[in-house]
Amino acid sequence: MGESVSEATVVKWLKQPGDSVEIDDAILDIATDKVDSEVPSPVNGKIVEQLFKENEVAQVGDILAVLEIEGEEVAHEPVEKNNPTPVSIPSNDPKPAPVISKQPEMNTSGRFYSPLVKNIAAEEGISLSELDAIKGSGLEGRLTKEDILAYIASKKDSKGSSSESVVSTPAVSATSEYSQEVSASVSASAGDEIIEMDRMRKLIAEHMVSSVKTSPHVCSFIETDVTNIVNWRNRVKSAFEKREGVKITFTPIFIEAVAKAIRDYPMINISVSGTQIIKKRDINIGMAAALPSGNLIVPVIHNADQLNLVGITKAVNDLAERARKNKLKHDETQNGTFTVTNVGSFGSLTGTPIINQPQVAILALGAIIKKPAVLETEHGDVIAIRHKMIMSLSYDHRVVDGALGGLFLKRISENLENWDLQREF
DSSP states (O other): OOTTOOEEEEEEESSOTTOEEOTTOEEEEEEOSSOEEEEEOSSSEEEEEEOSOTTOEEETTOOOEEEEETTOOOOOOOOBTTBOOOOOOOTTOSSOOOOOOOOOOBOTTOOBOOHHHHHHHHHHTOOHHHHHTSOOOSGGGOOOHHHHHHHHHHHHHHTSOOHHHHHHOOSSOOSSHHHHHHHHHOOOOTTOOOOOOOHHHHHHHHHHHHHHHHSOEEEEEEEEEOHHHHHHHHHHHHHHHHHHSSOOOHHHHHHHHHHHHHHHOGGGSEEEETTEEEEOSSOOEEEOEEOTTSOEEOOEETTGGGSOHHHHHHHHHHHHHHHHTTOOOGGGGSOOSEEEEEGGGGTOSOOOOOOOTTOSEEEEEOOOEEEEEEEEETTEEEEEEEEEEEEEEEEETTTOOHHHHHHHHHHHHHHHHTOOTTOOO
16 A cells, blocks of 8 residues: 555445455455555455454554455354464466464453554563553454554653553543543533544544654745746636646646756655665655545655646646545555645645655745835836745755755745746647
């Protein structure tokens, strides 16, 4: 599902136990923090067992269902989540399925813990007896990753409180480290309306909190004169739409300017892994898009620097339209190396966006406003009405210093201010 995806929610089972399936038949719908997807069958066969219920969260690598392969007599034994038995494939199948042999262990109390939960406990120095005292929110009280992360966060916040008091204090079981922190500090009064976050909003909240904890954010600002761009677009937009079949907005123009600036300053186009800096070859620009639900998604224009303005415009319009209709493919939200968000579309002059991990910078575009400005001419300074826009760049100060951030932002501004009014599309 991509390097940034570690888990997915089972949204809906499309096939039930006893149903026959063919290769590539959709078995179930899943949802990640990026996009919803269908899971296809890898073989011809019959559904024997479903290991996750709808709305349950599965980790990458978990077994979702058991299939009986056509033409084989299979003595089926129930398979536990995270406890798969080896699967054999007929010798005539050109792609044998992998054999998973690692079996999770049971502790002395008989309570089941997945390998992921046990690894987290080991890293945090949590004993099995302490694990036994943590209330689980999973099936039949099973301890999930979210439960143990919430417990660890509460334990650190308690500063010496006993594990029993930490577990029993919250009135509502937390579904994440983020929700645990909020529920411990906010109470509802009479008449208040309590609205449960939907799945995507929970994931966005966790992603944002994680980003702030990971990267020390620094912001730089610049005001840019985009009068030439406004006038050029007003002149060509009718002919552009008639010839290309799509409307040209300001977004593709800004993305083109960003892609050119990244080529000049490639150390903005990086990620951090421990003490290593990974310099990305491709320039894949994500654009934050608001959904009708009020949530956000970031479709990605891959290899944006290799597209001309018409290509970028068509990509922007296509991705934005399918994002609103929840029709994006999974790889269209993956592998972004830089993100642009247009806060000006909602009337904001500027903003201080949070970095979209594992990237190291994000650009916010403010509203385009007419204002008086001093212009230098050969006959002296004059005051004129110009179209101005404030851009802000948030960047990870671990690896991007003020000089690099400022120069990169200035280059974007120069690319926009030097726009050729006679440019053909």
